Amino acid sequence: MSRQQVVLHEVSAGYANRAVLRRLTLEIPAFTTTAVVGPNGSGKSTLLGVLAGVIPVTGGAVTHRTDRRPAFVVQRSKAADTLPLTVREAVAMGRWGHLGWRRRPSRDDRAVVDRCMDRLGVAALARRQLGELSGGQRQRVLVAQGLAQEADLLLLDEPTTGMDATARRLIADVLAEVTAAGVTVVQATHDPDTAAAAGHVLLLRDGAVCDAGTPETVLGERPAERFPSLPRQA
Incomplete structure (x- = not known):
């Protein structure tokens, strides 16, 4: 059985006459947390909407591992x-x-x-x-x-924005528990600590994937310095 939860092949999507994602090809690994990072306007929320099925694609294909409906936390x-x-x-x-x-x-x-x-x-x-x-x-x-x-796929759009450190740790612990129980988590985030703790990272820019892989390979040893557009939360 495939270890990929979702596969996108040359997917394009957007709003009205504005394209956001442009021929995006990527894989979301199953049973782990994928952090989607990138500057504002890079397509993070649009990608989550496509994965959730609430934003239709205008080109390409989205293939899910199962037919179960994803859970989407806006x-x-x-x-x-x-x-x-x-x-x-x-x-x-x-x-x-x-x-x-x-x-x-x-x-x-x-x-x-x-x-x-x-x-x-x-x-x-x-x-x-x-x-x-x-x-x-x-x-x-x-x-x-x-x-x-x-659901077996949980999508979250910046779930810890504006939270204090205690609340962020609570969310992180809960997400670690659900992935250990067999749920795939994808979360968009601006927090380098959250991204560094993920099992997989996607870096988006201008609707395209700039890099994908482990936090070490994508973010480096100092993610806050590597990506100053990802401010450290207080």
Whole structure:
């Protein structure tokens, strides 16, 4: 069985009349974390959208290892923070793909939601409205929602932006746990420490892959110096 989770062959994609990805060919290895790095506008979010299937390709082919739908965690700033949802309701949305339109959540579904809230440290906030939370808390809720989907491919768009060091370590530990359990993780990041801890790194620039491989080969020994466009978070 192939060890590649997703393979892109000469994929082009973008928005309206603006091309972002240009004949992109790359492989996403299975059962590890891939960090997608590069300056703003390089195509990181577009690549995640293509992998998630929410941005159609205009050329080329995307081949997934399985037919299971990926879980996609967007940036908090792009999420509807003002929706009248509690934390529990937001995380429970991750079960919708398993429920369909008619089936009510089962005891197992509720248990999954509870576990995901516990793992991201938001269980105590279960009855709080999303709009009452800090930005970092809301982002952890979104990651919990992604975990609740129990997908074999988890896509995250800068999941730790704006978080303190403790919250970033929590996210990193959770992602390490899910990859060890057989989930493939792809995350776009501007944080060189996050990229350096990944198993695989893709460097994008102007919609093309500049480099791909281990953090050591792509980022070097001092990633913050190698890529000053990736600022170290406080």
